[in-house]
Amino acid sequence: MAQPKVPSNAEQFKQSFREEAREILTELESALLELNENPRDTELVSRVFRALHTIKGSGSMFGFEKLASFTHNLETAFDEVRTGRLEISAALIDLTLAALDQIRAMLEEDAAGAPPADPVACAEILEQVRRLAGIDQSGRKEAAHEPAADSAARAGAEVSGPMRDWQIRFAPGPDLLRCGANPLLLLCELGEMGALSVHADMAAIPPLSELDPERCYIAWDLTLRSAANREAIRDVFIFVEDTIAQDEATCVVFGMPKEAIRMNGVSKVLPLGAIAGGILSHCR
Amino acid sequence: MPVTLEQNDALTCIQLEGVIDVACAAELKELLMEKLQSDSAVYVSLESATSVDVTAVQLLWAAAREAQRAGVEFGFKGQTPEGVRCALAAAGIEKFPVPA
Numbered sequence: 001m002a003q004p005k006v007p008s009n010a011e012q013f014k015q016s017f018r019e020e021a022r023e024i025l026t027e028l029e030s031a032l033l034e035l036n037e038n039p040r041d042t043e044l045v046s047r048v049f050r051a052l053h054t055i056k057g058s059g060s061m062f063g064f065e066k067l068a069s070f071t072h073n074l075e076t077a078f079d080e081v082r083t084g085r086l087e088i089s090a091a092l093i094d095l096t097l098a099a100l101d102q103i104r105a106m107l108e109e110d111a112a113g114a115p116p117a118d119p120v121a122c123a124e125i126l127e128q129v130r131r132l133a134g135i136d137q138s139g140r141k142e143a144a145h146e147p148a149a150d151s152a153a154r155a156g157a158e159v160s161g162p163m164r165d166w167q168i169r170f171a172p173g174p175d176l177l178r179c180g181a182n183p184l185l186l187l188c189e190l191g192e193m194g195a196l197s198v199h200a201d202m203a204a205i206p207p208l209s210e211l212d213p214e215r216c217y218i219a220w221d222l223t224l225r226s227a228a229n230r231e232a233i234r235d236v237f238i239f240v241e242d243t244i245a246q247d248e249a250t251c252v253v254f255g256m257p258k259e260a261i262r263m264n265g266v267s268k269v270l271p272l273g274a275i276a277g278g279i280l281s282h283c284r
Numbered sequence: 285m286p287v288t289l290e291q292n293d294a295l296t297c298i299q300l301e302g303v304i305d306v307a308c309a310a311e312l313k314e315l316l317m318e319k320l321q322s323d324s325a326v327y328v329s330l331e332s333a334t335s336v337d338v339t340a341v342q343l344l345w346a347a348a349r350e351a352q353r354a355g356v357e358f359g360f361k362g363q364t365p366e367g368v369r370c371a372l373a374a375a376g377i378e379k380f381p382v383p384a
Contacts, residue, residue, distance in 0.1 A: 177339055183338060184375050187374060198374065198375060200377045202345055207346065207350060208320070208346040208347055209317065209350075211313065211342065213339055214306055216342075217342055
């Protein structure tokens with residue numbers, strides 16, 4: 001039998017992710033250099049955090065697991081800075097700049113002839129970042145440094161106090177699988193936030209002859225016991241909720257949005273200024 | 285698609301191997317439909333599968349239901365690997381591969 005082939009749609013999405021990630025990394029580098037000059041600039045810290053979060057989340061969704069796992073630790077460190085539990089230091093900025101080189105290498109690893117990331121350098125960077133930020137081996141904040149947080153809460157999650165049960169219905173859009181994303185990874189990520197009970201609802205699976213093999217018909221009913229707040233939980237689904245693409249007129253680089261629109265993977269195309277409203281309309 | 289077929293007049297066994305995901309979903313659907321239309325019993329083995337994604341779960345679920353409806357003997361043969369079983373359980377698909 002022939003070897004499995006990667007679907008062209010998935011490969012196209014991966015390529016679009018690479019292009020977008022290259023842009024984000026350039027922006028991230030610039031923000032880090034500015035932050036070196038202005039270490040108390042909270043907007044710069046937020047820019048760095050958001051960029052790392054996007055690279056981690058999108059990377060994970062599109063199969064760049066190593067990249068996502070590596071970036072997760074940096075994201076956690078900058079979440080500590082963002083929430084005032086860690087001060088920006090030249091050491092953290094230098095480590096993050098060094099990490100960007102490794103992330104770039106991980107991004108290109110599938111490309112013929114591209115040099116791979118250096119595992120020794122990666123391990124050293126992670127070790128030093130973890131030591132600086134008090135992060136454990138899994139990328140979570142160590143409990144001793146985070147007394148108010150539930151130890152099961154994931155790194156980077158906003159924690160709002162008391163434990164509570166969240167009922168979540170996760171019904172991925174029909175095109176989620178077509179773009180190479182894996183909904184089971186989201187369940188794993190959610191499971192890191194607390195005790196998760198999962199029930200798969202198979203009721204929408206049609207007869208075999210009518211079944212579109214690349215479409216997701218399964219939905220999940222989830223109960224999560226966690227101290228994480230609504231925003232942190234929503235963050236897990238940020239890349240699979242109703243898909244909004246930024247329009248060409250307001251894009252600096254019309255890469256991934258263009259590809260997603262072309263493949264009918266987008267429910268709304270909005271200018272940059274309207275995207276916040278579009279997102280908020282789903283939160284009410 | 286990485287698959288081995290064992291076939292005789294009474295029974296077809298589809299042995300799925302390696303990664304069973306969206307990349308081979310269309311091919312798996314065609315194979316299941318073809319075998320369910322034959323007169324023989326159909327069994328699927330996941331013993332050599334290393335991972336099974338949502339697309340494969342849906343197809344096998346639909347195939348099992350189709351077989352029930354058509355009165356075709358359909359089942360699963362051999363042990364499901366621990367990794368595949370854990371992934372399915374984490375996805376809340378503990379009853380897989382038998383539809384309720």
